[in-house]
Amino acid sequence: MTSLEIALLVLAVMLLGYFLGRVTAPDPVVPPPPSPLVDAPAPAVPDGPRADLLHIESLNGPVLILRGTLVEAANSAARSLLGSRVVGSDIRLTVRHPALLDAVDQVMADGASDEREITGLGSGGLAGGNRSFRLRALADGAGRCIVLLDDVTQAKATERMRVDFVANASHELRTPLATLTGFIETLQGPAAEDEPARQRFLTIMAQEADRMRRLIDDLMSLSRIELDKFIRPTQPLGLAGIAAEVARTLAMRLDADQRRLVIEEPADLSPVIADRDQVLQVLHNLVSNALKYGRSGTPIAVALANSGDMVQISVRDIGEGIAPEHLPRLTERFYRVDSQRSRTMGGTGLGLAIVKHIVERHRGRLEIDSRQGEGTEVRFSLPKAP
Numbered sequence: 001m002t003s004l005e006i007a008l009l010v011l012a013v014m015l016l017g018y019f020l021g022r023v024t025a026p027d028p029v030v031p032p033p034p035s036p037l038v039d040a041p042a043p044a045v046p047d048g049p050r051a052d053l054l055h056i057e058s059l060n061g062p063v064l065i066l067r068g069t070l071v072e073a074a075n076s077a078a079r080s081l082l083g084s085r086v087v088g089s090d091i092r093l094t095v096r097h098p099a100l101l102d103a104v105d106q107v108m109a110d111g112a113s114d115e116r117e118i119t120g121l122g123s124g125g126l127a128g129g130n131r132s133f134r135l136r137a138l139a140d141g142a143g144r145c146i147v148l149l150d151d152v153t154q155a156k157a158t159e160r161m162r163v164d165f166v167a168n169a170s171h172e173l174r175t176p177l178a179t180l181t182g183f184i185e186t187l188q189g190p191a192a193e194d195e196p197a198r199q200r201f202l203t204i205m206a207q208e209a210d211r212m213r214r215l216i217d218d219l220m221s222l223s224r225i226e227l228d229k230f231i232r233p234t235q236p237l238g239l240a241g242i243a244a245e246v247a248r249t250l251a252m253r254l255d256a257d258q259r260r261l262v263i264e265e266p267a268d269l270s271p272v273i274a275d276r277d278q279v280l281q282v283l284h285n286l287v288s289n290a291l292k293y294g295r296s297g298t299p300i301a302v303a304l305a306n307s308g309d310m311v312q313i314s315v316r317d318i319g320e321g322i323a324p325e326h327l328p329r330l331t332e333r334f335y336r337v338d339s340q341r342s343r344t345m346g347g348t349g350l351g352l353a354i355v356k357h358i359v360e361r362h363r364g365r366l367e368i369d370s371r372q373g374e375g376t377e378v379r380f381s382l383p384k385a386p
């Protein structure tokens with residue numbers, strides 16, 4: 001909720017406080033004051049329904065209006081968070097949240113506003129148990145306190161992921177950088193005149209620099225894909241020959257491990273709506289994984305097939321496979337089953353995260369099946385062009 005909305009809400013409630021003060025003044029012809037409970041149908045005052053209740057009902061986040069510790073009104077978000085019995089009750093008895101009670105006490109005592117973050121609201125079976133809220137409590141100038149709750153659970157989770165991501169990426173870059181620095185010092189000092197050592201160290205340094213380059217390339221890809229995340233591709237794309245193109249790019253690595261790509265591609269394969277470069281990148285990452293983690297000398301099967309309103313593409317290898325407990329986490333950034341093995345094979349830990357983001361952007365599906373001791377199959381689907 002913006003500050004403008006809050007200001008408008010406070011203004012509306014203050015005006016209404018003034019207005020209600022007038023309509024509830026002793027006057028035999030004026031009807032009794034309307035009930036503050038929003039559970040009941042909104043009662044009408046001479047100029048129409050209660051404006052404050054309509055206002056708080058139109059707000060997405062939970063809002064409570066209290067007089068002392070009595071909850072005069074709660075919008076539907078607040079009722080579904082705290083239970084509908086909260087309206088008309090003493091907040092000390094129904095909500096029992098020390099930080100919330102403290103904030104209300106403060107506002108009622110000195111009329112100032114209070115802002116804090118709270119967790120554990122609505123625990124005990126209600127929806128908010130493990131959610132975090134930013135609470136703002138304000139006085140309305142008419143002896144009431146307005147409590148606004150902003151659910152910040154998702155924002156906090158995203159922030160935590162961002163912090164973890166930066167820490168992981170820095171760690172991944174620091175390791176090869178430390179190796180490079182170490183070798184540079186050795187070459188400047190003890191190994192300055194040792195030609196065979198120089199050659200050996202330079203080879204390792206080139207490998208480490210290459211590892212940093214791959215990591216930076218993958219990080220850049222990931223951020224580009226995330227930027228386009230909500231923009232769906234619009235162009236139709238024929239997939240014939242796309243797997244063969246990946247086989248050509250990876251030909252040297254396939255040959256070096258005596259592997260070959262067995263491609264199954266029906267003649268009537270439907271075109272899809274997809275970004276060609278991104279489909280190539282998905283296939284490249286999946287075949288690359290089959291190469292890294294599959295058994296030397298075994299074939300890698302790539303199959304394309306029409307499947308309802310989608311085209312399904314699968315990459316299957318013969319190898320050690322992946323234990324079931326790892327499967328749900330494989331598409332997380334930097335998640336690896338065996339970090340050492342991944343690094344030795346030139347992995348960055350970002351390949352499947354990139355695959356997942358690309359498939360999501362295409363509104364496709366991604367599935368990973370694996371049997372330990374047998375091998376792994378990764379399938380993804382892309383929507384057919386109409």
Ligand code: ADP
Binds near residue numbers: 292317330336347
């Ligand atoms: P990496 O760069 O480490 O290969 P990925 O995101 O591509 O990163 O894969 C994450 C992890 O998933 C890998 O480190 C590996 O442990 C596992 N993995 C991925 N593909 C396969 C596969 N075909 N067979 C066995 N394990 C795999």
